[in-house]
Amino acid sequence: MSTFIDIKYAFRLLFKSPKFTAMTLAVLIGGLSISLFTFSFLYSTMYKDLPLPNGDTMLSVNAEFNGDFQLLTSYEFSMIKEQQTVFSEFGIYDKKDIRLSFEDSGKNVYGTYVDEGFLNFSGTKAVLGRTLQIADMAAGASPVAVISTQIWMNDFSSNKNVIGMTIIANDIVTEIVGVMPQGYRFPGSSHIWLPIKPSMIKNMANNSNHVYLYGRIKPGMSKAKAEQTLSQQINTIYQQSATQYNLEKGNKSVRLWSFPFAQMGGEGTIMFTFLNVIAGMILLLACINVGNLLLARSIERQKETAIRAALGASNNRLVSQLMWEGIIITVLGGVLSVLLVGAALHYTDIILHSWNVQTLVFWWHWGMDKETLLMAVAFTLVTIFLSSFLPAWRSANQDINTTLRDGTRGAQGKKAGRLSRFLVTTQVFLVAILMLVGAMSGYISHKLVNLETGDNYTNVMKARLSLPENKYPEPQQQIAFYQSLIADVKSHPRVVDVVMNNWLGDFPLTLERFDYTDENSKPSIDTLSVIGKTDAIGVDLVDGRFFTHQDKEGNRKVAMISQSMASRYWPGESVIGKSFQLKINDKNEKLFIVGVVTNRMNPKSMLGKLDSADEIYTSGLQFMTAYQNLYYLIEGELINTEEIFYQALYKIDRNIDLFYAVQPAEKNRGMMRDVMQLTSNITFGTGFFALMLALVGIYGLTANSVAQRTHEVGIRRAVGATDKSIVNMFLKQGAKQLIKGLGLALVIFALMSFGFNKMSEGLFPTYLYIVLAITVVIGLSAIVMLAIYAPTQRAVKMEPSSALRYE
Structure with a gap:
């Protein structure tokens, strides 16, 4: 009651x-x-x-190498497949972009090459036809595929006789043997499932590709025990391979994650x-x-x-x-x-x-x-x-x-006063931390949204591909393939120009005029290989020339450098004909400069100025790699222009798999800007809400505190205290809580900034942290002091006689 x-x-x-x-x-x-x-x-x-x-x-089987996330290799899979004792189901798959062709057009869909147990592992049966079987994986078997309900509905008009029909996947006529249920896209966004190729499962440790593995632990075995057992087996295999083939030293372990967690790379x-x-x-x-x-x-x-x-x-x-x-x-x-x-x-x-x-x-x-x-x-x-x-x-x-x-009529008690001051300090601390972290996140997002890139991908299409090393093991074979591909793409009447590049690495630079104490004292420069003219993607020639077909293996090795590098090491001089040494793949290469190009964004300059980081471009005919990015500049609109690349590719080799769909080169950058803009808006919105919360809370506390001390204010005014002195008294008392809360927040922010600066290798200049801290301190101080001043000013305007009678 x-x-x-x-x-x-x-x-x-x-x-x-x-x-x-x-x-x-x-x-x-x-x-x-x-x-x-x-x-x-x-x-x-x-x-x-x-x-x-x-x-x-259902678990995704992954690896950690020296603490970094990594996929396991097909060689490691083949070595442990038969001897492993922890999984009741265990298999392999590989995600690829699949090109579906329809007469003179086509589209890209996400696809997966799977083994015979993959679809059964997901516990899902085909709604039409069957799933893939072990016979489909055999060398020489007829090409077959299982498709999603979405492809069945959109491209086959939900024809119930679709089983036995054919579809052209990566320019190969492929028979449809099954349709999966609505919404099924395992292992992620797949719309077509193909038998995994024997070539994807190589058995040499030094020539093995990274693949995706799946597994289900046997009943009665813990996840921790399974990870420990597999880690021992995988690390033993890796150490033997590292010794035999001189691979990178380190320890490899297995991590069993759920598929959603593995999607985030751990x-x-x-x-x-x-x-x-x-x-x-x-x-x-x-x-x-x-x-x-x-x-x-x-x-x-x-x-x-x-x-x-x-x-x-x-x-x-x-x-x-x-x-x-x-x-x-x-x-x-x-x-x-x-x-x-x-x-x-x-x-x-x-x-x-x-x-x-x-x-x-x-x-x-x-x-x-x-x-x-x-x-x-x-x-x-x-x-x-x-x-x-x-x-x-x-x-x-x-x-x-x-x-x-405690106190007189209307007075604030001692305990209530201490609690009120403590809560104000706590609020100031929390809001300061949120604003400092939010300001840093907001700055990063704003910087990325308004990034000056130094290149131009307008009307440029991009393709990323890698040649299988078992089919194209020699650099000359790879060069011949890519030269033919470039020529075929460039022959299309709508293609203005074609250029191909690939990031080789971050290599130590040696200049004759400088003395170096050791390798660590040498600057490391981002190095790319290039075939073609870089002005197709907006990196323009400033001096000298672009690479030509004469800059090939056997001739003098050449390089182009960025304007920033020319200004940094040869200020006021012509650099054409000058030379330097670059340690590429543990081999010192002497390169002669034939051209200077404009600066462009690279990972080191992403959040800085374009001239803050240097770049070296080498001839792709002299430093060839199997992996390449191909760009082609289109005249007019980019409608169905991806087909230009696919027709050229399939004309040379229809068995080359792409990592990603051919798409406008600006697409990923535009999506990144959209995500950063959204992040920036959320960050500032959250910070603004926190600030409003603090304003409401501090104002409420102060107003209540002042209201309880109205009687005291009346007495002070009655004995001759000025309004200004009373307001200043309240402001000084509020400033103490402000200083305490801000001081603690700044100490924590300093530690966070030091850790972030070290982790990002000095990505931001030191003054940026100081500017952000000063901005937040000034802004928050103004808000807090206003929240204290407003109710105090209202209290001192009350007549002393009314204040003395205030309850």
């Missing part, structure tokens, strides 16, 4: 203060919604089980933790603000509470009376947050799938689920504890005698 009376009393108080109720709900809903949405979105992205039969037992935990910590700080800030508002209400009733205690009310009854107001607001805020987050997740799912349905993995669906509801309950309980129980417990557990005699 007493609890029911307390609840009715709490409702009556809330209805009597609609502005207070609305403001408290708004703060609470904002903090809860941000935290809940962040958790749900990231959890669904990284940790949810696959929506397949026994999806929780780095999901860092992102998940970091973003949830940020969201948790927003929630904590909201809890503090709600707690502040409720604490202010309880402080107003502090003497009432003390009198009740003096009259014999139990501590539990007092806590219950004070808590119910907060419980009602928190539960209502939690329910409204769940509804808001559910709607936000639903629309996020619609937007992302309509934006990029082809590349999103099939398990990425966002919406209200069991995990999100459980986390909502957890967040709500934490909020009740922080913003309802603690203020109520603090008010109920007071020294009755001290409270009844």
Whole structure:
């Protein structure tokens, strides 16, 4: 009965203060919604089980080499396939881009080369026909494929007689033997499944490609034990290979991850933790603000509470009376947050799938689920504890005698004053950290959005391909292939020019005029191989010449360098004809400069000026690699221009697999800018919300504190204190909390900046951290001091006689 009376009393108080109720709900809903949405979105992205039969037992088999994520090789797979004892199901697959041709046009789809057990491993049967069998994998077997429901519907008009029909995949006539169910795109975004080629499973350690592996652990064996057993086997194999073929020294271990976690390259935990910590700080800030508002209400009733205690009310009854107001607001805020987050997740799912349905993995669906509801309950309980129980417990557990005699009418008690100052300091600290981290993230995003790249990919198509080394083992064979490909692409009437390049590495530079103490003292320069003229992609010639067909193996080795490198090492001189040494693949090569080209963005200059990093271009005919990027400049619109490349490729060798679809070269950069713009907007939006929370909270605390000291203000004015001196007194007291909160935040930010600067190898200049810190300090100080000044100024305008009578 007493609890029911307390609840009715709490409702009556809330209805009597609609502005207070609305403001408290708004703060609470904002903090809860941000935290809940962040958790749900990231959890669904990284940790949810696959929506397949026994999806929780399906594992991706990966490796770590010297602490870095890595795929296992086909050689390692073949060595452990028969001797492994940890998997009940174990196999291999490889993801590739597949070109489907239709007369004079075509399209690219994500495809997977799989072994005979792959589709059965996913526990899914074909809705039409069959899945792939071991006979389909044999050398010389007729080409067959299993297609997705989407291809069946779009390209075969849902023809139920599709089994036995043919489709041209990578210029090979392939028989359709099965159709998978609607929505099935395992292992990610696949729309076609082909038998894995025997050539993909090579048995030489020094000539083996990286592949994807899958497995399901035997019943009764733990994941940790399976990882330990496999790691021992794989590391033994690698050490033998490293000794025999002089491979890189190090230790290799196996990591068994869920497919969603493996999709993030094993780095999901860092992102998940970091973003949830940020969201948790927003929630904590909201809890503090709600707690502040409720604490202010309880402080107003502090003497009432003390009198009740003096009259014999139990501590539990007092806590219950004070808590119910907060419980009602928190539960209502939690329910409204769940509804808001559910709607936000639903629309996020619609937007992302309509934006990029082809590349999103099939398990990425966002919406209200069991995990999100459980986390909502957890967040709500934490909020009740922080913003309802603690203020109520603090008010109920007071020294009755001290409270009844502490201060005069309308005065603020000592304990209440200390608590108020502590909460202001805490709020300043949290907001400062959020703003400093947000400012850094926002700057990075802004920098990437407005990146000056130094090149021009307008009307340029890009293809990335790698020649199989077992088929094209010699550089001359690779050169002949690529020269033929370039000639065929360039012969098309719409193609203006073709250029091919590949990043070779970051190599030590030796100049005769400089003295070097050791190899580490030599500068390392980004080096690319090039065939063709780089002005096709906007890297223009400044001096000298481009490479020609004469710059080939057997002739003098040549190089082009960026303007930044010419200015850095030969200021005011002509560099044409000068030479330098470059250690390429552990071999010192003497190169003669034949040209200078404009600066362009590379990884070292991504967040700096274009002239902050140098580049060297070598002739691709002298330094050939199997992997290449091919760009071709198109005249007119880029409609069906990918077919130009495919027709040229299939004319030479129809068995070459592409890593990615041929697409406009600007596409990935445009997507990166869109993602960075979205990140920047979210960062600034979150920071702005945190700042508003701080403003509301600090203003509320200060207003309550000043209101409780109105009687004191009246006395000071009555004895002759000026308005200015009273305002300055409050500002000085507020400045102490500001300095404490900002000081602690700056210390933590300095440590974070030092760690980030070291990790990014000095990517940002030191002054940037200082400028960001000063900007946040000035901005936050102005906001906090304004939140203190406004209620103080209002209090000193009150007539002394009214202030002395203030209750």
